[in-house]
Amino acid sequence: MEDIITVAHGSGGxxxxxxxxxxxxxxxxxxxxxxxxxxxxxxxxxxxxxLTTDSFVITPYFFSGGDIGKLSICGxxxxxxxxxxxxxxxxxxxxxEEGLKIANFIKILKSMKKTAKQAGVKIxxxxxxxxxxxxxxxxxxxxxxxxxxxxxxxxxxxxxxKPGNVVIITGNIGDHEIAILKDREGLKFSADIKSDxxxxxNMIKKLIKNKIRINVMRDPTRGGVAGVLxxxxxxxxxxxxxxEEKLPINKVVIAASSMMGFEPLFLxxxxxxIIILEDKDAEKALKILRKSNLGKNSAIIGxxxxxxxxxxxxxxxxxxxxxxxxxxxxxxxxx
Amino acid sequence: MEDIITVAHGSGGxxxxxxxxxxxxxxxxxxxxxxxxxxxxxxxxxxxxxLTTDSFVITPYFFSGGDIGKLSICGxxxxxxxxxxxxxxxxxxxxxEEGLKIANFIKILKSMKKTAKQAGVKIxxxxxxxxxxxxxxxxxxxxxxxxxxxxxxxxxxxxxxKPGNVVIITGNIGDHEIAILKDREGLKFSADIKSDxxxxxNMIKKLIKNKIRINVMRDPTRGGVAGVLxxxxxxxxxxxxxxEEKLPINKVVIAASSMMGFEPLFLxxxxxxIIILEDKDAEKALKILRKSNLGKNSAIIGxxxxxxxxxxxxxxxxxxxxxxxxxxxxxxxxx
Numbered sequence: 001m002e003d004i005i006t007v008a009h010g011s012g013g014x015x016x017x018x019x020x021x022x023x024x025x026x027x028x029x030x031x032x033x034x035x036x037x038x039x040x041x042x043x044x045x046x047x048x049x050x051l052t053t054d055s056f057v058i059t060p061y062f063f064s065g066g067d068i069g070k071l072s073i074c075g076x077x078x079x080x081x082x083x084x085x086x087x088x089x090x091x092x093x094x095x096x097e098e099g100l101k102i103a104n105f106i107k108i109l110k111s112m113k114k115t116a117k118q119a120g121v122k123i124x125x126x127x128x129x130x131x132x133x134x135x136x137x138x139x140x141x142x143x144x145x146x147x148x149x150x151x152x153x154x155x156x157x158x159x160x161x162k163p164g165n166v167v168i169i170t171g172n173i174g175d176h177e178i179a180i181l182k183d184r185e186g187l188k189f190s191a192d193i194k195s196d197x198x199x200x201x202n203m204i205k206k207l208i209k210n211k212i213r214i215n216v217m218r219d220p221t222r223g224g225v226a227g228v229l230x231x232x233x234x235x236x237x238x239x240x241x242x243x244e245e246k247l248p249i250n251k252v253v254i255a256a257s258s259m260m261g262f263e264p265l266f267l268x269x270x271x272x273x274i275i276i277l278e279d280k281d282a283e284k285a286l287k288i289l290r291k292s293n294l295g296k297n298s299a300i301i302g303x304x305x306x307x308x309x310x311x312x313x314x315x316x317x318x319x320x321x322x323x324x325x326x327x328x329x330x331x332x333x334x335x
Numbered sequence: 336m337e338d339i340i341t342v343a344h345g346s347g348g349x350x351x352x353x354x355x356x357x358x359x360x361x362x363x364x365x366x367x368x369x370x371x372x373x374x375x376x377x378x379x380x381x382x383x384x385x386l387t388t389d390s391f392v393i394t395p396y397f398f399s400g401g402d403i404g405k406l407s408i409c410g411x412x413x414x415x416x417x418x419x420x421x422x423x424x425x426x427x428x429x430x431x432e433e434g435l436k437i438a439n440f441i442k443i444l445k446s447m448k449k450t451a452k453q454a455g456v457k458i459x460x461x462x463x464x465x466x467x468x469x470x471x472x473x474x475x476x477x478x479x480x481x482x483x484x485x486x487x488x489x490x491x492x493x494x495x496x497k498p499g500n501v502v503i504i505t506g507n508i509g510d511h512e513i514a515i516l517k518d519r520e521g522l523k524f525s526a527d528i529k530s531d532x533x534x535x536x537n538m539i540k541k542l543i544k545n546k547i548r549i550n551v552m553r554d555p556t557r558g559g560v561a562g563v564l565x566x567x568x569x570x571x572x573x574x575x576x577x578x579e580e581k582l583p584i585n586k587v588v589i590a591a592s593s594m595m596g597f598e599p600l601f602l603x604x605x606x607x608x609i610i611i612l613e614d615k616d617a618e619k620a621l622k623i624l625r626k627s628n629l630g631k632n633s634a635i636i637g638x639x640x641x642x643x644x645x646x647x648x649x650x651x652x653x654x655x656x657x658x659x660x661x662x663x664x665x666x667x668x669x670x
Contacts, residue, residue, distance in 0.1 A: 005435040010465025027444040040459035053426035091388035100340040109362040124375035130345025135472040144479035
């Protein structure tokens with residue numbers, strides 16, 4: 001590994017994974033951290049609770065469909081959700097750069113308040129630090145979330161995908177990263193594209209309350225659908241096959257990706273969930289998801305098979321190719 | 336208020352307080368946040384738990400007596416401790432600047448591991464982001480802590496100082512900020528001075544287990560002893576009188592402060608606690624504190640009196656002056 005930190009170390013790709021595996025995990029390993037889920041399950045009295053943390057450094061901090069404040073709430077709410085937990089309390093830590101307009105800070109605070117209300121979580125503690133000009137970039141936010149498992153009998157884990165399981169995605173892929181790209185580069189697209197940034201806890205809770213047996217759940221942020229599926233396939237030691245024609249995707253995202261040479265399956269999402277579950281529950285789950293505005297484009301995109309950690313995609317023309325884990329981000333600082 | 340963020344907004348002084356009161360509290364107000372303690376008490380099942388968060392942006396990130404990693408563990412452990420909680424779980428979020436030497440990152444991780452072990456807390460979740468050069472400053476760390484109240488009957492709060500209560504500090508003041516100043520500016524002092532950065536949970540737990548009735552507890556970090564005492568006096572609506580001759584302070588800190596024009600009572604500490612308690616418990620508490628290496632210089636420095644939020648200091652020459660809350664930090668980025 002290189003001896004300095006590079007932007008790739010912050011991506012959802014292989015290089016970032018190595019940093020975590022070789023260093024962070026090495027020093028911080030404890031039973032709660034061992035499978036590198038989106039959060040840690042801890043025992044509170046007899047109840048099972050989840051802690052998760054995420055820092056947000058996105059640029060620009062106001063973007064189509066959201067801002068860093070909304071994103072910082074959704075990101076942590078969705079990480080708790082992916083663990084099968086009900087998000088209850090958040091803390092937030094601000095690192096402000098000298099010169100940030102207070103009006104912009106207020107806009108971001110308002111947006112956090114609104115999103116927290118929508119998700120039904122409480123912001124209970126905070127901290128503010130200020131760094132001099134050119135030691136930050138306007139505003140960075142850390143949110144840390146506490147939640148409690150909705151159903152303690154449900155074992156949701158990247159280790160639990162099984163041959164025959166169905167892979168669902170809860171809507172269109174790639175909207176977030178393409179919206180950021182557009183705003184950052186000032187690109188003009190004929191059609192409108194917005195970040196999908198949204199809290200998914202209320203929708204996913206309906207699945208769990210309706211006794212849908214979820215085996216794996218992950219939100220495909222940095223590293224995209226390809227990153228998440230590769231992690232699941234390797235951790236659970238199954239192959240995963242997905243079908244290009246089944247992937248819900250906006251035409252603008254296809255066009256922009258092809259123009260920029262991006263792989264849509266590597267694009268970050270901030271309001272989507274990958275759900276892997278028993279075949280028998282799949283149709284019922286889809287029905288529930290599609291009733292929600294945030295899940296109306298939900299689709300079955302593939303299946304798990306016996307294997308040893310390979311993700312494959314069947315293309316529209318009928319070919320089959322291996323879908324690798326992205327080496328690094330296509331675009332830095334998208335969250 | 337100015338319409339842009341300035342370095343003073345990140346201090347422990349009046350300007351920082353206004354930012355919190357006028358904006359952050361306005362949008363995030365909920366019962367858990369109302370008194371602006373160091374953390375929030377939340378109800379977990381029937382048990383009372385505490386969440387607290389802190390971001391660390393100190394420069395330099397290696398300093399005499401510690402580093403940003405050690406500081407990030409101590410800071411959050413001490414915030415939980417100040418709430419009367421036993422620190423159990425921490426999360427950590429890293430914001431790394433492109434170009435940070437991996438060897439330095441490893442040194443910091445090792446230091447976090449060692450300090451977490453010393454404090455008996457588990458690091459259970461983490462996140463790493465990378466920002467480009469000149470959008471950060473080597474490394475920023477957020478730690479968020481979860482703890483549980485050691486004694487649920489103990490009501491420790493900035494609201495609870497009462498006339499007649501005794502004010503204890505657990506050791507020498509100002510070491511941390513003077514050590515940072517020395518390292519940052521490359522100053523040479525004839526005597527050695529090190530940051531006091533240390534986890535105080537094990538020492539404070541002994542007080543609580545020995546039935547010492549603590550009314551208020553705060554660690555005097557940004558804003559120093561003067562900042563904390565002013566906050567307590569105002570929140571509890573009492574006057575606080577302290578005695579200059581009783582203040583434990585290293586000669587080097589006195590000399591450096593006088594040379595630089597600093598007020599030692601405004602200097603940040605990272606391994607000290609201010610404890611306000613019933614008169615009858617004071618001697619017993621001192622005895623317990625002095626048995627610990629971290630508390631061997633503990634001293635009674637003053638008393639609470641009937642009043643309306645004024646902090647006064649009786650000088651060595653017998654004069655009495657008002658000790659104001661610092662307007663802003665004397666030195667930025669000391670934590």
